[in-house]
Amino acid sequence: MFDLELKKLQTEEPRTPEGLPEDIIVSPDTHRANRIPPGQSRTRKWPILDAGGPPRIDMEKWRLELHGLVEKEASFDWAQFQQLPRTKVFSDFHCVTRWSRLGNVWEGVSTRDLMKAVGTISPRARYVLVHGYDFGWTTNLPLDQFLAEDALIATHHDGEPLSVEHGAPARLIVPRLYAWKSAKWIGGLEFIENDKAGFWERNGYHMNGDPWREERFGY
Template sequence: MFFGKPKVKKENDRVPPNQNVTTKWPVLHVGNVPYYPDLTDWDLKVYGMVEKPTTFTYDELLTLPRATAQNDIHCVTGWSKLDNVWEGVAVKDIVKDVGIHPSAKYVLLHAEEGWTTNLPLEDFLKESSLLAHTHNGESLSPEHGYPLRAVVPHLYFWKSAKWLRGIEFLPLETPGFWEKNGYHMYGDPWKEERFSWD
């Protein structure tokens, strides 16, 4: 499956206001970088307002249909990296059998180090959203989220949680780590929704 390829546009039509294009991929995070000597103890929990809470091992994730997406990413700190190619699992394939409750309206992504970020359910379920293990043909490095990170390219990239370990479905919006510390609850790069006072 291949989805999310940007329409052919001029570069300046693809870059939100006050962003600078880079060919590098800056490393930004708070806390330690998790390292996994092997993935036997790693899992991904899908829980909250679902009929069938589910836990995936890494091997089980790899048995799901593989998705590939090409997109641009935009960091709240002001850089944009164009034409990224991701491989992983489409969000819709992760959640298709869990039975999301009709009252669930938000998702809280849980990562290592207690890191979290919030998303409206409809944004998380967009066709362009996926859980990626590969970037531009290579496995993610530990600094960029190995073994699995969310990719939600239409929002600032802090919403694309690195080191993903849990997907929690909620009835109400719950701020994540950066949102509690002044970042915008939604984070639309085209509207420059960088901070809570924007």
């Protein structure tokens, strides 16, 4: 029944958190009376945007590497990643190009569960630099946003596996920031002390990217 409802998710009024299964984490922004941030408009589709197209990923060689200011570094191959506890999150999704897709259900591995593999995070670590498989692509975000309850490494969207165009095999989802921070084709997480601009940030985008403050650009 729930899967049938998911298919209608973007064809009617935006779904609200009420009535969701108890195992789904609800992103706080979905409780807002007006869920569309300033300067945005709602879309029922899911546009495909990226810097240069999907990379070729050999799943036999796929790894998610965690390193930097942590007690112990960790690495997961695809089989190991699939064995981690699963989480579902209900959230909205806001692109800096001024569209918002409301009422998404993501499934994957919570960032909080993922970090259990590295032990203690150094108190010096205040940011995360996310590395993608697409020709050295990176993005930066505050550690507290990365570790928010509604943040996860997603493999599924609205009950279906992610398509390659939307970041398969796995992408980061950080619902409370603009969607470019939710890096596709994720391959590494580097925990750092000082903020470091990623690909889009070096090209003029905001270092933080809060959609409710319209933090689109860094100038």
